Amino acid sequence: MQMLNELLLPPTDQQFGMLAYLILFMLLFALPYLGLVLVSTLASTGLRMIKSPLDRYFLEPWTGGGPMITFGVIPFFCLMFLFQLYFYGSSLPVFEYFLRIMFPLFGGFLLVYLYGKSRAMILVGLGFVLLLAAAFFTISTIDLMLFPEIWAFVETPLPAVFSIQVIIHFLIFLALSILFTGAWLYFLYFRWPEHRRPTQTFDYDQMRKITGGMMLGGVLFLPVLMLWDFYTLPVYTLTSPAFALGAVTIVLLGVLALAIVGILRATVARFAVTVMVLATIVFGLVLVNHQLLYARANQEHLTLLADQVKKEKENWTAEREAKRDANVVADEKLGEKIYNERCTACHLFEQRVVGPPYNEVLPKYVDNVAALEAFIRNPVKVNPDYPAMPNQGLNVREVKAVSAYLLSTYAAKE
Numbered sequence: 001m002q003m004l005n006e007l008l009l010p011p012t013d014q015q016f017g018m019l020a021y022l023i024l025f026m027l028l029f030a031l032p033y034l035g036l037v038l039v040s041t042l043a044s045t046g047l048r049m050i051k052s053p054l055d056r057y058f059l060e061p062w063t064g065g066g067p068m069i070t071f072g073v074i075p076f077f078c079l080m081f082l083f084q085l086y087f088y089g090s091s092l093p094v095f096e097y098f099l100r101i102m103f104p105l106f107g108g109f110l111l112v113y114l115y116g117k118s119r120a121m122i123l124v125g126l127g128f129v130l131l132l133a134a135a136f137f138t139i140s141t142i143d144l145m146l147f148p149e150i151w152a153f154v155e156t157p158l159p160a161v162f163s164i165q166v167i168i169h170f171l172i173f174l175a176l177s178i179l180f181t182g183a184w185l186y187f188l189y190f191r192w193p194e195h196r197r198p199t200q201t202f203d204y205d206q207m208r209k210i211t212g213g214m215m216l217g218g219v220l221f222l223p224v225l226m227l228w229d230f231y232t233l234p235v236y237t238l239t240s241p242a243f244a245l246g247a248v249t250i251v252l253l254g255v256l257a258l259a260i261v262g263i264l265r266a267t268v269a270r271f272a273v274t275v276m277v278l279a280t281i282v283f284g285l286v287l288v289n290h291q292l293l294y295a296r297a298n299q300e301h302l303t304l305l306a307d308q309v310k311k312e313k314e315n316w317t318a319e320r321e322a323k324r325d326a327n328v329v330a331d332e333k334l335g336e337k338i339y340n341e342r343c344t345a346c347h348l349f350e351q352r353v354v355g356p357p358y359n360e361v362l363p364k365y366v367d368n369v370a371a372l373e374a375f376i377r378n379p380v381k382v383n384p385d386y387p388a389m390p391n392q393g394l395n396v397r398e399v400k401a402v403s404a405y406l407l408s409t410y411a412a413k414e
């Protein structure tokens, strides 16, 4: 596990910019779908208990293998890797967190899927509990993004699980899911009745009342929960865009409430597209809004991380360059050429020109070619009797070559 947590390379600056967006993008699939299955499962079980023939219609549309894999399984795998990058450098065991999410999640999906085939109550009951647990763990893991200051101390998700914030966010998730599921069911069966073509037993009026009731419940609870959320959020996360988005969301909820009351009071179906679109937008807005809060909460962490990554990269580059330089072979032919072209203007072996005669300065370098190379590469002031030597701008290969040439010529003269 430790190995898996450390397997990742540090993210680059550009990747960091993308991370929050990618996480948001995946959450926009994963959370609404999880909510949809969760709420449909509960509603369907309830309907079956009161022996309403409608119960099948709640689960059927979204619990096939295709939607489950596309919206349920794949986004969670992606989220696992994205979160590992996001929390890079913290001691959080992100991988273990995701195991805790994925076991109940996939188990729950599987049970609900099997229930669709066998209709055994035990499956759907257990499936619901597992999905509920998975949703709770998901919310608590996402919420870790809100509190970078506790990362250092968190060993398991439990401390964060019972914070008031996580509970409020979980309730918000449930209210959103109820609204979202009601709206999509209503849309599905009233906008596309001929498309779904339910059987004779389909009770449109009951369907309208149940889905309308679900939507109304969600719409009434959400503003209360959202205000409570704003009230308890860490102060440093509140920014004006977050407030503005919250306000827009509440206005949309007002419009939704009007449409839903209209739906409940009428005997014919209407506003199906409106409620579906609005409920979807509201779900999205709430997620975007929370992402803004997280981004704000983690600004410092991300800056620090970017710094650390930059440093690590510089170290790598330096190391690689050192290794490469060590492998350069001194080419004395090239050295001679450089000597004639670049050094003789100021140096000869026997006599002083602008610079000192090599015969005088080379002895101290005989056993220390590295020091000679370092000087030629980057001359420093040595002798007060001479002006400073200007940097000749030679590369590693050229410096090695000319150093070797000077030393061997000097040795030959001795």
Ligand code: HEC
Pocket: 338, 339, 342, 343, 344, 345, 346, 347, 354, 355, 356, 361, 372, 375, 376, 380, 381, 382, 383, 384, 386, 387, 388, 389, 390, 392, 402
């Ligand atoms: C523009 C003139 C000029 C050129 C060109 C020049 N040098 Fe020098 N060089 C100097 C001067 C001046 C000094 C004395 C610097 C001092 O003592 O601070 C010096 C000093 C040195 C020293 C002695 C350093 C020591 O530890 O005392 C070496 C070795 C040397 N040069 C090598 C080279 C090589 C190799 C080249 C050609 C790639 C070169 N120089 C080109 C002006 C030049």
